Amino acid sequence: MVDLRKVDPSKANLDHEKSRLRHLNPKDPEEKKRLWKIETDPRVVKFVENICQTDDDLADFATLEKDYLVLAIEGKAGHVDEAEVGKLQGWVVVCPEEKKRLARLQKRGLADLAKQGLRVLEIGFARHPKAKSGQMASALRQVLAFLQTEHTKDGEVQLVITAYTDEANEASTRVLLASGFLQMGKVKYHVRNAGHDNFFIWQK
Numbered sequence: 001m002v003d004l005r006k007v008d009p010s011k012a013n014l015d016h017e018k019s020r021l022r023h024l025n026p027k028d029p030e031e032k033k034r035l036w037k038i039e040t041d042p043r044v045v046k047f048v049e050n051i052c053q054t055d056d057d058l059a060d061f062a063t064l065e066k067d068y069l070v071l072a073i074e075g076k077a078g079h080v081d082e083a084e085v086g087k088l089q090g091w092v093v094v095c096p097e098e099k100k101r102l103a104r105l106q107k108r109g110l111a112d113l114a115k116q117g118l119r120v121l122e123i124g125f126a127r128h129p130k131a132k133s134g135q136m137a138s139a140l141r142q143v144l145a146f147l148q149t150e151h152t153k154d155g156e157v158q159l160v161i162t163a164y165t166d167e168a169n170e171a172s173t174r175v176l177l178a179s180g181f182l183q184m185g186k187v188k189y190h191v192r193n194a195g196h197d198n199f200f201i202w203q204k
């Protein structure tokens with residue numbers, strides 16, 4: 001099975017796309033400052049779970065846990081001002097989908113993903129509030145194509161990526177649709193939640 005801690009994100013970068021991917025570097029003071037700007041952006045606070053509260057959280061966030069991939073989206077020459085090239089524009093996280101949620105999706109008839117031979121990963125993302133638009137969907141397309149290539153080479157399991165957005169989060173829905181996700185319906189992200197989230201799948 002592809003070990004997400006060992007993949008080389010530089011291989012994800014495609015010439016025709018508008019952003020670049022690399023590992024996060026929260027030890028760099030400017031990158032850390034930008035990460036805090038993202039984590040404290042009201043849109044991110046409203047729509048993203050488990051955001052960092054302390055410097056330790058931030059360091060943990062960038063640490064490559066088993067089955068987790070956390071990537072920095074950096075500005076690319078020709079698409080951002082020169083001063084932004086190489087600088088953090090946002091992040092993308094890929095992590096294992098929860099078994100209980102897969103069971104809920106199946107029960108609601110939305111997706112049959114709780115079966116052998118599939119690796120189901122969930123994707124999340126956030127943009128720096130001052131980052132130029134167009135970079136997030138671009139980053140997602142590159143991450144998805146890259147992970148698909150890695151899993152095809154490995155040949156062990158078929159890759160499926162899920163995503164969830166608050167019904168009010170239109171910007172996030174646009175990013176997902178522009179990256180090739182299909183909107184499948186609505187589901188409670190947590191059983192305790194009052195509202196339902198829009199649910200999306202990406203699969204080749």
Ligand SMILES: CC(C)(COP(=O)(O)OP(=O)(O)OC[C@H]1O[C@@H](n2cnc3c(N)ncnc32)[C@H](O)[C@@H]1OP(=O)(O)O)[C@@H](O)C(=O)NCCC(=O)NCCS
Nearest residue numbers: 043044047125126127133134135136137171172174175178
């Ligand atoms: C969601 C979020 C990442 C969107 O960032 P963004 O900069 O608007 O995203 P992008 O510009 O890269 O992507 C938007 C895509 O939708 C397309 N689009 C379609 N209709 C659009 C419209 N009416 N307005 C803007 N973009 C539109 C754009 O063309 C673009 O696709 P492209 O790259 O193929 O051209 C940002 O608002 C954010 O960080 N929000 C808070 C965190 C969050 O909600 N995360 C998701 C939780 S799952």
